[in-house]
Amino acid sequence: MADTVTTTALATTATHCPYCSLQCGMRLTAGATPEVQERADFPVNRGALCGKGRSAAVLLAPGARLTTPLVRERGELRATSWPLALDRVAAGLAAVRAEHGANAVGVFGGGGLTNEKVYQLGKFARVALGTASIDYNGRFCMSSAAAASRLAFGLDRGLPFPLADIAHTGCLILVGGNPAETMPPALRYFRELRENGGTLIVVDPRRTRTAEQADLHLQPLPGTDLALALGLLHVLIADGLVDADFIAARTQGYGDARAAAMAHWPERVERITGVPAAQLRQAARYFGRAASGMVLTARGPEQQSKGTDTVGAWINLCLAAGKAGRPYSGYGCLTGQGNGQGGREHGQKADQLPGYRSIEDPAARAHVAAVWGVDPGALPRAGRSAYELLDSLGRSGPGGVHALLVMGSNPVVSAPHAAHVAERLRALGLLVVSDVVLSETAQLADVVLPSTQWAEETGTLTNLEGRVILRQQATAPPPGVRSDLWILRELAERLGAATPDARPGRFDDDPQTVFAELRRASAGGQADYTGISYDRIRAEDGVFWPCPDAEHPGTPRLFLDAFATPDGRARFAAVSHRPAAEEPDAEYPxxxxxxxxxxxxxxxxxxxxxxxxxxxxxxxxxxxxxxxxxxxxxxxxxxxxxxxxxxxxxxxxxxxxxxxxxxxxxxxxxxxxxxxxxxxxxxxxxxxxxxxxxxxxxxxxxxxxxxxxxxxxxxxx
Missing domain, CATH: 2.40.40.20 (Barwin-like endoglucanases)
Incomplete structure (x- = not known):
């Protein structure tokens, strides 16, 4: 596939949308006013784009975004030069570290950053700053689904199969998702499912545009999805629709899951959820009797204080029906952010190192430290999760974070209890924000660093299927705008972590060089990118991980032979319904x-x-x-x-x-x-x-x- 098509006067570059986790293929024609065009050859969206994708080039105009560094002087943000801005940031970070310790310096990343930025940001935190205080806004996205998938399957990838497989399953249960509005080009696969004779069941407290497409819409009380899943499993068991051979051959822990489900009979579940028992039975029979089936969850069941257990209950349904690890069957999660998948694989999450490795694993620490050229003992341990990190900002005493670098996130709007988070951000001694626009979080910053955006830089992302794709630079950034990789390199040099005698590439700002290092760091990990290269991505429209060497075909479908657990068997979750952390009462009804x-x-x-x-x-x-x-x-x-x-x-x-x-x-x-x-x-x-x-x-x-x-x-x- 050609990267660039030359027209009479303008170059057109094959690239990808900057928004959701579909990472729809598009073409961008450069010029005074860049123009987005359809790209029918990319298999995920097959040319379709939503309004956000079609209008994505608007933000490339200089007037729509930041073009110069800003520093706060006498309460106001004022333009400054890059050297002065970076000197102020580095001096402030170093001062906080010297006074309060390395963990008093925090880093908050984003699920829209490229894999190269994610990797470099995690390395910057652990090597240049020596801090454990790093997490990212993807914690607010699909962390519950990731946790439940690791517990059940030993591995987390948003979809363990290509998106196009949805059209060929016999019955799909979509829980708490609305792709008609959040990722419209994906809706064609749900329509094709029904055209092919499959059944679509949507679980949502609202009758959304997606629910209107369904054969059956279950409308539970918010926070009761766990009870609903247990009730569906109860019906499968009572009606003899479980796959006993699959359970015996490929799972463990069914007994405890069965006992929990038997305590959630349909009439009890109706009282908890508000879903009529007759609808519950109908949904379970659709799913149990289908030759193949999928359950997809989204933020509805996941963004709960019992989200991991809730997703685990939906995975139980797949396992009991024998609808996992088989063609056109399985559990998957509709990832939200553009790099929501890759964003949690390569080190910006508080407990992870590149390749989906645990930062507490001695072998993982040794492997990554060798790639980075540092002593494994110098690497910090696991840090706090996103909200815990934000809650610690500006607090006195042990554990308080006094300086924060935010890259590609806007927690003033996106974090829970947001007024409290804004208050904590204001309490910092130093807040630094690198972003494309002056977000609400950037408006509170002491230093704002204008960074390049999607069409002005090259880098990889990993979509919801686990397909690693390449967003290619199509246009030059405005003068005065720098890439996040360049910013991290400059700060690392000022902090003494990228000295002239350091080995090449330690904090490089060339994305392809950084990706080559990421591949080495990921080697042998669950998310192994070793065999993936920029040239291969261009040639194959993306490569599915794991891909451990250049001859490996990639892995579009996981678990067909075995699950990623030590014994190859999936684990049922022993879970029972419990109320939400906060239920209505007389004052808040x-x-x-x-x-x-x-x-x-x-x-x-x-x-x-x-x-x-x-x-x-x-x-x-x-x-x-x-x-x-x-x-x-x-x-x-x-x-x-x-x-x-x-x-x-x-x-x-x-x-x-x-x-x-x-x-x-x-x-x-x-x-x-x-x-x-x-x-x-x-x-x-x-x-x-x-x-x-x-x-x-x-x-x-x-x-x-x-x-x-x-x-x-x-x-x-």
Whole structure:
């Protein structure tokens, strides 16, 4: 496949969308106004693009993004030179480290960074800073699914099969996901599934655009997905639909899982979830009787304080029905961020080293230390998870983090209990943000470093299938903008970790050189990229990991022969339902759940700067059922306050019968008065450390004259 097509005057580069984990193929024609074109030859999206992808080039305009470093002087951010900005950052980091110790310097990364940046950021934290205080916003994405997959299968990859396999399964249960709005080009595979005679079951408290495509929509109370999965397994067992031969040959731990399921009969599950027992039986029979089947989870069941157990219960359903480790069958997770998969494989997560290695494993430490040319004993141990790290910012005493480097993340909008997180960021002695735009988090920074974005740099990402792809530079960045790899190299040099006598490539800023080092560091790990090269990715439209050598074909389908556990058997999870960390009561009688809308992406830092997308989704809203609206006297479009134990958000009401009467919904893309994450609960899953974004207790209030005070784009703090 040719990388660049030369037209009469302009060059067109094959590349990928900067947004979600599909990493849709596209072509970008360079010029004064770069133009996005379809790329039908890429197998994931086959030319289809959503509005976000089609408008992605808007942010390449200099007026839409940062183009010069900024430093805070007398309370204001002012333009400065790169040497002065970097000197200030390095001096500040070194001063905090000298006064408080290495772990008082923190690093917070992002699930949209390329694999090269992820790798280099993790190495920078552990080698240049010597800190254990590193994590990333992907902890808020699919950490529960990752934890449950490792427990069940010994390995975590978003989808253990290509996305296109969805069209050929007999029955698919989609739990808490809405790809019609979050990754629209993927919806074709769900439509094709039904056209091929398969059954689509959607589990969601809302009747989303995806749920409208389903053969059966189960609408449970938020936070009860675990009970629902146990009830479905109960029906499989009662109806004789379990695959006893598969269970005996390829699993262990079924007895405890069976006992838990038998305590969750359909009528009991109906009382817990609100899903009628008849629908529960119908769904279980669809799944159990199909020749093949899949369960896909997304943020709904995962962003809970029991997310790991909840996903484990859905995996149990696959294992009991014999629908795992077989063609067109298995459990998978719809990863959210663009590099949500690769972002957790190569070292920016608090407990991991490159190649999906545990930082506590002596052999892993020795291998990676050898690649880095350092003593294994000098590497820090596992650090704290994302919310725990953010909560520690600016605190006095042991464990407090006093300086933070944020790269490619906007926690002021995306973190739970967001007003508290903004307060902790303000308490820092030094906050440094590297980003494309002046996000709400960057607005609080002491130093802001303008970085290159998707079309201005080359680097690899790993999509939700485990396909490693190459986003290629298509246009030059504006003068004054530098890559994150360059920034890390410059800071490492100033901190004495990349001295002239250091071996070549130690903190290189050439992405292909960094990727070559990443391949060596990943060798022998679960996410082994050794056999993947830029040239091979170009030739093959991406390569699936693990790929341990250049002759290996890659692994599009995992577990067909054995699971990645020591004995090759999958593990059932012994789990039982328990309530959410916070249930409604007399003071806060309603459930709040949060999510995304079609025209916006994640914290909105980029999409809220695209006029076309703002026109389609101009601001936050509160969705509530007509019966609830009538009872409270709420009118369509009128101001409505949502109040939790953590704060208050204000947005227009949107009245719809697509939601349960006991539940309200808010999208989380906006800052300001309508910031949904002002309300959300930071209660953490004990295994994954995932916060409970998807369910908390709230009440509604009718304010008077407050909505006009804010535009929904500023910081509430």
């Amino acid at each position: 309603l459930y709040l759940t949060t999510g995304r809308v079609l025209a916006q992406y994640q914290s909105g830092a980029q999409t809220r700067r695209v006029a076309e997308l703002v026109g389609a989704a101009p601001g936050p809203f509160v969705a509530l059922h007509p019966r609830l609206a009538a009872r409270l006297g709420v009118v369509e479009g009128g101001p409505l306050a949502v109040v939790s134990r953590r704060g208050r958000a204000l947005a227009p009401a949107r009245i719809t019968d697509a939601i349960r009467p006991d539940t309200v919904f808010m999208p989380f893309h906006w800052a300001g008065p309508g910031r949904a994450n002002t309300l959300t609960n930071p209660a953490l899953d004990p295994t994954s450390k995932m916060p409970e974004f998807k369910v908390c207790a709230v009440r509604l209030e009718l304010p008077s004259g407050e909505l006009g005070r804010g535009s929904g784009t500023g910081d509430l703090g």
